[in-house]
Amino acid sequence: MELTAQPRTSQQKLAEGMIPAVAYNKEKNVSFALDRKAFDRAFRQQSTTGLFDITIEGGETFPALVKTVQMDKRKRAPIHVDFYMVTYGQPVEVHVPVHTSGKSQGEIEGGLVDIVVHALNIVAPGPRRIPSELTVDVTKLGIGDHVTAGDIKLPEGCTLAVAPDLVVVSVLPPRLTEEQLEAEAQAAQVAGMVASGELSEEAAEAVLEGGASVEEAKAASDEALTSGPEKAAGEGSDDAISESGEEK
Structure with a gap:
């Protein structure tokens, strides 16, 4: 132009x-x-x-x-x-946009196609042979699969100006919903509290099943821990009195 x-x-x-x-x-x-x-x-x-x-x-x-x-x-x-x-007939390094075509198997399963590198550095054999874009077919990609720079078919005469193992496109797992993220965070919190002795395994199970909140379960665990020794002490005192009475 x-x-x-x-x-x-x-x-x-x-x-x-x-x-x-x-x-x-x-x-x-x-x-x-x-x-x-x-x-x-x-x-x-x-x-x-x-x-x-x-x-x-x-x-x-x-x-x-x-x-x-x-x-x-x-x-x-x-x-x-x-x-x-630039000079006609001389190789030139350029930044060429990357686009995808097709719908990946991973997308069908709920995943997300992520274009990691939006433009790829290549060397074209001359200014008039610079491609306007590079297209990556993603139809066969499943969740966790990726395409590297070396996997992309370049126009005749063009070569890569980047490492061939550079990840250009990948398919990510499905994004978690807000509820799923909250559930994961709660599970991690409960596991930590069980490990530290703040929650019993029974209380943790009640929380994870939705029968109680973390605060309610912790309060119940605290009450059980404090009332247990007092109850045991009270029972021991009654036994002593009973035995004393029998001796009399």
Whole structure:
């Protein structure tokens, strides 16, 4: 896609509707200005993997890829663009978006497909052979399965620029409901209280079955612990009196 630019110095004031831009590589750096609306329209069509032929009025024309775009968050409009100059026929490293296709077996079972890496670094054989996206078929993935960078089929001539064992897509187990999370937390709390002697196993069972709250079960356990020795002491005293009476 072609873009026409106006030459500028770094401190030059821009005309209305123009935004500053810079294009660079290892050898040179060129500053220029772009029509905001024209660039915004072109960028929405091309994205970060799109190739632009930039012509500076009265100057050179060169191919370039968008490196970064600074946006006005309030207006949602570009305010500055960085391009990276490339050379036709020369390999170029790019960041290509990752998308999934199909519905995984894990999703059918209640799981969730998680795109861990949303864009993958690859090396394309030339600027004109950069893929617009990489598609991962997830239909055969079950819960706990994943796809690594090395599993993804790349276009002819393209190679990975990341470790092949990098996890790109995975299928997560079903998310727990709020009630399930609360039940798990309660079970962990009860297990800890049983281990520390704060709850009896019978009281813990009552809590887990829903027959009592943790507070009610703990209060009952505390009462049993305190009343037990007193009752035993009382029974011993009665026996002593009885025996004393018999002796008399």
